[in-house]
Amino acid sequence: MPWYRCVLPYLAAALTVSAVAAYDFDRLQERLKTRFGPTRVSLLRDWHEMLAGSRSLNENAKLKKVNDFVNRHIAFEDDMSVWNRSDYWTTPLEAIGQGRGDCEDLAIIKYYSLKDAGIPLAKLRLVYVKATLKGPYGPYLQAHMVLAYYPTPTAEPLVLDSLSPEIKPASQRGDLHPVFSFNSEAIWTGVAGNAARGSAGTGQLSRWQDLLQRARNEGFD
Secondary structure, rough: OOOOHHHHHHOOHHHHOOOOOOOOHHHHHHHHHHHHHHHHHHHHHHHHHHHHHHHOOOOHHHHHHHHHHHHHHHOOOOOOHHHHOOOOOOOOHHHHHOEEEEHHHHHHHHHHHHHOOOOOOHHHEEEEEEEEEOOOEEEEEEEEEEEEEEEOOOOEEEEEEEEEEEEEEEHHHHOEEEEEEEEOOOEEEEOOOOOOOOOHHHHHHHHHHHHHHHHHHHHHO
C-alpha cells in the first residue's frame, strides 16, 4: 500500500475547513526589525506580496508560487551554522530574518505560506522522512522533512521538498521513506493504512508544539 494512504481516512471530515490567515504585516515588520534589523524587511515585503498575489490563484498555482519563492529565497543551511544548535525549528519570521534554514524550516514556512494563501489545513501535512541521498561511498539515509499536499481525501499527495525544485506526486519520490506526518491539528504515529492519530495530539511532538506557540506569539495563528 502506498505510504500516503496512512492519512486518507482522516482527511475527509476536515477538507471543508479553510483558514486564510491574512497575517498582520505591520506587526510582523516591527518584530522583524527589532530582532534581525532593517536589512531583512525587503524579503519580508517580497514574501507578503507573493502571498497577496497567491490568494486568487488555483491551488496548484499556489503550490508552485510558494514552493518556488521559498526554495529561491531561503538558503539551505544546517541549524548549527544558523543557530548554533543541533536542532531548532524556526517560525516563518525567523526563517525570513535569517534568510536561511534547514529542511524543517523550509517545509514549515511553506506550510504557513499556503495556509495564508487559503489552502485548507486538512490538505497540508508535514512529513518526517528518511531520504536516500548519494554520498561518495554510495547511498545513505538522512533524516529529512517535506510538505505534502492532498488535493482530495483519495488523491495521491504532491510533495514540496527543499531537495528538489519540482513538485512531484508521492509515487515518484521513491527516495523518501516516511516515518510520520502531522499538522497543527493532529499527528499520525505510523505510515500503515490503519495508522491512527496519536492520543496526545500534537503534544506528542515537543518541537512542533514549541514552534506553534512561538509562531502564535509572533502573530501567526
